[in-house]
Amino acid sequence: MKKTLLATAATFMATSAMADVNIGNPMAMTGPIPDLNAPIAAAVDLAAQNVNDQGGMFADGETLNIVRADSACDPTAAVDAVTKLINVNSVSAIVGPVCSGATIAQAESVSIPAGVVTLSVSASSPAITNMEDGTDLVFRAAASDAYQGVALAELALANGFDEIAVSYANDDYNAAIAEVFVQAYTDLGGTVTANEAHEPNKASYRSEVATIGATSDNLALFSYYGSGGITLMRNALETGAFTNFIGADGMLSDELIEQIGAENLMTSTFTTSASDDSTPSFAAWKAIADEAGVPASDPFVANGYDATFMMALAIEAAGSDDRAVIAESLRAIATAPGEVILPGEWAKAKEILAAGGEINYEGAAGNQDFDENGDVAGNFSKSTIVDGAWAAELIQ
Amino acid sequence: MWDAFGFEFVNFYLIPGLVLGCIYALGAIGITLTFGILRFANFAHGEVMMSGAYIAWTIMALVGAAGIALHPLVALPFAAIFVIGLFLLCDRWFYKPFRKADTIKIVIASFGVMLIIRSAVQALWGPNQITFVPGIARPNAWLQSVTGDAGMMILMPNKHLWIFAGTILLVVALSYLLNRTRTGKAMRAVSDSPDLAHVTGINVETVIKATWIVGGICATAAGVFLVMDTQTLETTMGFRMLLPMFAAAILGGIGKPYGAVFGGLVIGLAEELSAYPWIGDTPLLSPGYKTGVAFAIMVVMLIVRPQGLFKGRSF
Amino acid sequence: MEAYLGYFLYLLSLLTVGGIYAIFALGLNVQWGFAGLFNAGIVGFVAVGAYVYALLTTAESTFHIGGFGLPLPVGMAIAMAMAALIAGLIGLVCIRLRSDYLAIATIGIAEIIKLIFKNETDITNGPRGINKIPRAWEHFSEERFYSSAPMSWIATPEQWVAFFDSLPNWYWQPLFAGTILLVVFIIYKMLERARTSPWGRMMTAIRENEPASRAAGKDVTKRRIEAFVIGAAIMGLGGALFAQHLRLIEPTNTFDPSKVTFLVWVMLIAGGSGNNRGAILGAFLIWTIWSASELLIAGMIDVISAVFSTLDPSILATRAGFLRMMLIGILMQVILQRYPGGILPEVRPASPKAEKTVAGATGETK
Structure with a gap:
């Protein structure tokens, strides 16, 4: 029974071609916050779509696949989901999961021992800062x-x-x-x-x-x-x-x-944590999100886009989807020096990287400069009601 | 500083407790009847309640699309028909095969039904919250001015008046059914002693059908009242209500519908009143433990007086 | 080649988690299968075991009480003892409740236990949970272990670092899975002995006909409490292993009753209650289906969206998780109706007399 199942699973999995770049994306599809999760998942897909529409990965335009799994905001489910992503789907890196508990559990139990980089979308717990024990494998696109x-x-x-x-x-x-x-x-x-x-x-x-x-x-x-x-x-x-x-x-x-x-x-x-409309990066993001019908300022939606986009940039800049080189590359593309890249500017970034230049991604949810713990500081804005809708204004 | 109008205990603790209690009570009626007559704890009850609320919303949305704003109470009977159908189908497919088997089988089956119904609702309507009625409900102005003149200002929004009225109506109808009609008497007889009832020629299968119908109407009402109060539909709301409703049924005594009503009110009040600053000005119990109040009452009741306050059946 | 290693590691993880669930199912089998006690609060005992283990074995921390850094086996033993102690207290007051009533009482108690873990923030770090829980075998590569006795007697920290660097990063996985399977085997052997012993036959007698056993002078209440406590101790041990596997525990989602209590019941009923082999088989089988169904459904969505190219696969993907839960629910109904006694139904232990005549037939299952 077990063998047949595994074999069937393997055949199914073979349908997602192995030559492409695969990023694992455990999200809390079920569990306590599926409603919060749904727009974030849409933003992750949107980032991948932007990448694929603008020339894909590497010189030969490989497809960026988002392999989604259900972490259910639950350590048990997250550990199981990420085990499958890393071992069966052979993903290069993990973007997600949504909840802090699930993120810490999957990182400590699976992804750190396996040497795979995790870039969390929304885990904001202060405990994540010091959990890596000397490795440099956990990053997050949301401010603590x-x-x-x-x-x-x-x-x-x-x-x-x-x-x-x-x-x-x-x-x-x-x-x-x-x-x-x-x-x-x-x-x-x-x-x-x-x-x-x-x-x-x-x-x-x-x-x-x-x-x-x-x-x-x-x-x-x-x-x-x-x-x-x-x-x-x-x-x-x-x-x-x-x-x-x-x-x-x-x-x-x-x-x-x-x-x-x-x-x-x-x-x-x-x-x-998102910036206000006056920063060019948030404006760029809002334009993309509005066109795709994704709620741009919902909680952690911008962070979801940033995380996926940065992971794609890191793999592109590293020149390979080998798990070992991603962490270093992720720091390089997110921080100065380098040409500023805004959300959605995949083609531009790809061109600069191909020419051997450096880039600095300025994200929709903040500048996304990682410190030594893989954390980002946030820009914050306050939102109040103006004319029946939320209007954001930068406070820091 | 917030003006408590000198009547805050009634307005912000007692009345909300009673509203919650009414909802628990209606759900507990179905649970206690099923428990008494079919002899198993139906874990799918909360999910059926939840699906009833979704159906009511869908009916309102469909009619609303035609330009007629439907009051939730008008949509309720139509939703109830659907819920009764759902109960009867579940009974035929999932519960009937285990009539004579171990209780554990049918309880596990009901747990499975719970999973199936919840995931079906999530797959059909999606996991996102749905707004039932937008906006916030201000207290009824007439009631406020009349009671205010009498020096006891009562603040109650219309939705709470509807919930009270609906609950009273249903409980009166239920008591008529149980005391005055043949079916109702047969239901009570089966609940008290199934063997004796069988010997006297009562058709147990008919009684079981009647149980699902009564339980279905009460469950739909509980579901619709719940979303009238919270004004939001979510797929997990049924399960969250389930254990307090069990507690209510046990408190009142298994197989005793009036007991369930009483138990529901007690559990609802206990949950809300646990946060009242009885001593000093901090809550008596941290609101983090609010959920635990119902469980604690239930466990103590089971240990001290398992037959319940109203002398229900104990095994 | 690397792909095969991936499948091998996934298989190990199936065995690991399946094994932990098998331990839960064996514990439940003592309570329900042997003694007929309807415990629906499994998650409470699992949580006690996991929390006690986590607090005792983690390094000192500012987030929660202690972090006592005790050796792992000591932590596991105390976790077992605490689960047993709490079960004993519950048993004293609740054991006389019958079937559904005991179930509802234990559900309530389990929820209260979880609420305590959630609200007593100073002790347990509340909803944020405890992380960095040491995992057997893997923990040897943590500095606080190799730089202290007894590991420091064997080699210097530098030598240990060099040694662990030379191992593949998954070295602990087969060892951890093997340890869990060994624990399952030991519990199985002990329970099989208990089942065929006079104690086990007395349990069956009490379960099947309580008045008769009472009339025969058996102390029914005491036997029931014994079964409840033994089962809970096994669950507590399972909880400690569960905490090791996850390395982070928090009260709300880790100990979700529908994913622990309910899943374990499905495993036992599907495998065959009263039969220890059934409990183990059910646990591995149901966990494999649970875990692998995600891959299957993901694959199915790929196929469906390839065939019906007009369909938006993202909607299917968002809702796939729910379809998976539905599948489990339906599967359970099928097992319940098709295999009323489970896949491996209970076989009564032969009396000592019969055992002599039909040698080796004890515990044989068809």
Whole structure:
């Protein structure tokens, strides 16, 4: 039974030609955040499509294949999925997975021991910074919470909130960023009047909202819009417990406007790692995304595009899809010196690389310069409602 | 500082608790009847509830495309027909073969049905959230002014009034069915003692069909009320409601529909009230443990009084 | 050649995870197959084992309590003991509940255990979980192990580094898989002995006819608690190995009841409850199907989108995960209805008298 299955699997896999460049892309297709995941997956596909439309990989125009697998935001599934990607699909590198827990598990359990580079799309946990034990194999295209939490704390004080109540969803992403925020906010002189976790995905948060609502008019909300964030916000608005809302990118989605209504969100501000429209790289990305119908400013969508595009650039610059050379090449294409490459400018980058030149990718979600831990610092923007839609403005 | 209107306990803890309780209660009725009459814990109940809400939304969207805005309560009966069909099909394909077999078989089968229904809904409607009703619901102005004049300002949006009214209507109809009709009496008889009921000539298969029908109507109502309250459709909402509904059924006593209603209200209230600052001004229990309240009540109840508050059947 | 190595390593990973699930299934078999205890809270005992192991064996950390850096076997033994202890406490109050009631109570308790791991952030690092969990064999190449006794007695750190550099980077995989298979084998042998012993026959008697066994003077409650505790200890050991395999555990998604509790039940029922070989076979079979079905469905999408070129493959791909879950659900219904006793149904141990007449027939399965 096992043998037949494996043999059948092998035959099927043979349909994706071996001469092409394969990048593994474990994503949380099922699991707790499939709605957050879907636009990110679309952005990954869009990047690959841009590459293939503009001449493909290497001199002979090989196809860039995204081999998708389901990491389900779950360490077990992620380890299994990445084992298959690395061993059966023989991918050159991993772009993804979405959740921090799944990313750490797959890296420590599979990809680091196998010597394969991981470029995470959205894992923002501070624990990722120091997990590699001397290897240089884990990178991420999203800024660590350590940066965004601080930016948000500064923003809260700049908005004149000298006291604030904090409510965070009890999951890896939101708990981490809430902790950084509370620390930074109190260090900067603000007062946290209440700091409570809430269990994600409950049908009602009225009692939580009422309890912490008695302490302040301002709420710092850390939650995914798709797993309770919208419900909590709606409950808070319905009961009138809070007037001002501030939060991180997990909440920033057009879904929020559609469900709650722009007129009710006039006092809400959310930060996001994406830059604002005034930077050329974000403008380039927005043009590409709008044309393809991908929501450009949803959480981590720009990061998904950047990660895939950078991985393709790194493989192109290395001149081979050999696993061993990718890490070094990834640093080279993402940092100065070199000609600046914006999202979508594959043909231009390919030409420069072919001529032996150097490039520096400036991503949709930030400049994507990796530090020695493979982390990026973020540019952050704040989004508020203008004319019924989210409008972003650079804050750092 | 937030103005609590001096009546915050009722408005922000008691009423939300009762709303949640109504939803749990309706779901628990179906679970307790299935448990009592077919003698197994139906893990697929939450998913059937969820699919009922999706069907109601689809009906509303289809009619809405023709230019008529349909109230969710109007779509409910049509969705219920579909859910009853789903229950009856599941029964024929997946549960009937195990009528005489070990309980574990049918429980595992229901777990499988749960997986099948959820993944079917996810494949058909996609995993993304769907907006049921956009916007936020302000408190009913008339109720607010009338009660405000009396010095006890009650803040309740219309959706909550509909949920209360719908639940009361369904529970009254159910009690008429169980106490006044032949089928209802037969259902109670089978639940109390299947062997005795069989001897007295009650057709057990008919009773089982009736159970699915009653359970289906209540499950659809619970699903639609839930999305009326949260205003959002998601594919995992059924499973999240399942264990609190089990807790409600056990609290009230297996096979006792009134017990299930009571149990549902108690579980709903307990969840919301656990975050009330009873002592000092911090929540009594960290809201992170909110989900655990229902489980804790359930486990304690099973250990202390397994027959439930209303003297249900214990094995 | 490299491609074959890849398949070999994937096969090893199937054996590793399948073996861990086999340990869970064997634990459940003691509880359900032997004693008829409907434990639907497997995930709780697995989580206890995994967390205890992780906290005891990781290097000191600022994220969670301790990181006590104990040797791996000690961590595994204590993980087993803690799972057994907690099962004992639960057993004392819950064991008299019957079938579905015990199931619902254990589900509730497992959820409460998970909530504690999730909310007691100072001890467990809460939802962010514990990482850098040492894995058997692979951990020898970590500095804190080779630079301390007993490894430092054999060679200097520099020699160890040179030695590990000379090995292929997957050297630990066959060893780790082999260790797990060995553990499965040892548990299997012990349970087979228990099953055919007077204790095992008494368990069967209690399961099949409790009043009669009570009348015969057996201490039914005590035997039940014994089975519950032994099963939980095995699950705790499995949990420790699970943590080693994943190297990161966190409370929400790692210990998802539908992927641990439920999957293990499917494995046991499919393989044949009451039959230890059935439990092992079911675990390997179902895990292989679970894991390989992703490759199959991905391949099928390639084929479908090649045939129907107008179809947008990205929609199929986004929803493939759900089709996979549906497939598992349907497969389970088929197994339940087609093989009511499982693939390897239970065979009653012959009484000692019969054993003499039909030599070697014990435990033989058809």
